[in-house]
Amino acid sequence: MAKRNPTKFLKEEYKQIQKEGREWVHRSLETPSETQVKVDGKELLMLCSNNYLNLANHPHLRKRAIEAVEKYGAGSGSVRAIAGNMVIHEEWEQKHADFKEQEASMVWMSGFIANEGAIPTLVRKGDFIISDQLNHGSIIDGVRLTKTVRTIYDHCDMGSLEEKLKEADAADPNGEKRILVILDGVYSMDGDMSPLDEVQKLSEEYGAMIFVDDAHGDGVLGRNKKGKGIVDHFGLQGKVQVEMNTYSKAMGVVGGAIVGSKNLVNFLRNTGRSYLLSGSQPPAVAGAALGSLEVLDPKSPFHEPVVEKLLDNCDYFKSKIVDIGYGHDITVASSKCPTAIVPIICGENEVAKKLSDRLMVEGIFALPIVFPMVPRGTARIRVMMNAGLTKEDLDFALMKFEDLGRELKIF
Numbered sequence: 001m002a003k004r005n006p007t008k009f010l011k012e013e014y015k016q017i018q019k020e021g022r023e024w025v026h027r028s029l030e031t032p033s034e035t036q037v038k039v040d041g042k043e044l045l046m047l048c049s050n051n052y053l054n055l056a057n058h059p060h061l062r063k064r065a066i067e068a069v070e071k072y073g074a075g076s077g078s079v080r081a082i083a084g085n086m087v088i089h090e091e092w093e094q095k096h097a098d099f100k101e102q103e104a105s106m107v108w109m110s111g112f113i114a115n116e117g118a119i120p121t122l123v124r125k126g127d128f129i130i131s132d133q134l135n136h137g138s139i140i141d142g143v144r145l146t147k148t149v150r151t152i153y154d155h156c157d158m159g160s161l162e163e164k165l166k167e168a169d170a171a172d173p174n175g176e177k178r179i180l181v182i183l184d185g186v187y188s189m190d191g192d193m194s195p196l197d198e199v200q201k202l203s204e205e206y207g208a209m210i211f212v213d214d215a216h217g218d219g220v221l222g223r224n225k226k227g228k229g230i231v232d233h234f235g236l237q238g239k240v241q242v243e244m245n246t247y248s249k250a251m252g253v254v255g256g257a258i259v260g261s262k263n264l265v266n267f268l269r270n271t272g273r274s275y276l277l278s279g280s281q282p283p284a285v286a287g288a289a290l291g292s293l294e295v296l297d298p299k300s301p302f303h304e305p306v307v308e309k310l311l312d313n314c315d316y317f318k319s320k321i322v323d324i325g326y327g328h329d330i331t332v333a334s335s336k337c338p339t340a341i342v343p344i345i346c347g348e349n350e351v352a353k354k355l356s357d358r359l360m361v362e363g364i365f366a367l368p369i370v371f372p373m374v375p376r377g378t379a380r381i382r383v384m385m386n387a388g389l390t391k392e393d394l395d396f397a398l399m400k401f402e403d404l405g406r407e408l409k410i411f
């Protein structure tokens with residue numbers, strides 16, 4: 001019998017990760033996630049959280065979470081379909097669907113779990129999935145769980161999408177197969193947006209179903225600064241069949257949601273394995289999520305203009321960062337998008353890492369994103385805007401970015 005060491009690889013591979021500079025060193029927050037935080041003992045200006053609307057420590061959300069614990073307890077006791085379906089979950093889903101102006105919604109433990117659970121149920125063996133080249137890892141994993149014919153279209157390229165739709169159509173002359181087009185609404189590395197209106201037109205022409213992951217559009221995009229997301233931005237309610245949302249970013253809490261027709265939600269409640277086989281959200285999460293919807297609802301007594309504040313900050317910071325000299329195409333393109341992600345391109349990995357280290361010394365928490373997470377030569381600091389940042393905060397950050405950018409010869 002061969003002599004095996006069943007766990008030898010753990011240490012060896014971890015060492016290799018460290019050697020190649022790929023280790024995720026976890027920083028410890030000693031305060032709530034806000035604009036001013038204490039990280040590893042140091043007071044810093046937070047520029048890298050997804051807490052876009054600054055709701056993670058909002059008094060109304062905290063109160064709603066505490067009330068939910070007092071009324072429903074700490075845990076739900078079961079999966080939704082057995083004994084873990086509480087009135088507060090149903091209230092959350094109803095309010096979420098109302099917010100999104102859709103017929104129905106369902107809540108999952110996280111956005112990742114929603115993608116991984118919903119995608120494989122919507123397609124059968126031999127159907128087609130056409131996926132944007134830069135889709136999030138949770139979509140990629142969801143797609144991997146299917147037995148479909150999978151193709152990738154060039155990022156946001158409608159010519160490429162049409163080509164793939166044509167190929168799928170030609171391979172299925174009787175129209176018996178399903179075609180699923182999957183894309184992110186906002187891309188988390190570059191802060192750009194999918195042309196969802198064009199995707200919708202093409203998909204309708206070919207009888208394809210659309211699945212859009214709006215993790216970074218929720219609470220940010222949408223008409224009249226209401227934060228309803230990318231579907232509302234293009235006025236496509238009822239025309240985009242599946243929309244995935246998360247409460248872990250702008251909404252300041254945690255949890256995934258899928259919105260669409262009643263038929264879609266009825267179907268997924270009975271087929272989504274990661275929904276059916278995983279315990280339901282703790283009441284505190286549902287309570288806080290309801291609180292975030294109330295802050296966003298102009299008709300609620302708890303409403304605050306957080307989306308307006310966020311968008312003002314985005315406009316200000318994005319235009320100034322280009323003005324001071326960060327002129328890479330990706331940074332410039334993102335400055336024209338109303339998203340909360342600001343990719344500040346620095347070039348090589350070492351430059352982005354050095355800039356991040358120096359920013360931290362100067363009091364700014366902004367982490368680098370480097371190759372292989374992004375293409376070589378486009379290492380960046382990815383700033384995430386926040387509604388709670390003041391003009392003074394932004395000017396302070398811009399001054400540091402300008403001084404250090406010159407010093408490190410980025411421009």
Ligand SMILES: Cc1ncc(COP(=O)(O)O)c(C=O)c1O
Nearest residue numbers: 110111112136188215246248255
């Ligand atoms: C585009 C996208 N989709 C899905 C997710 C997963 O969302 P959640 O944090 O709710 O699991 C993320 C989170 O990073 C994301 O960026």
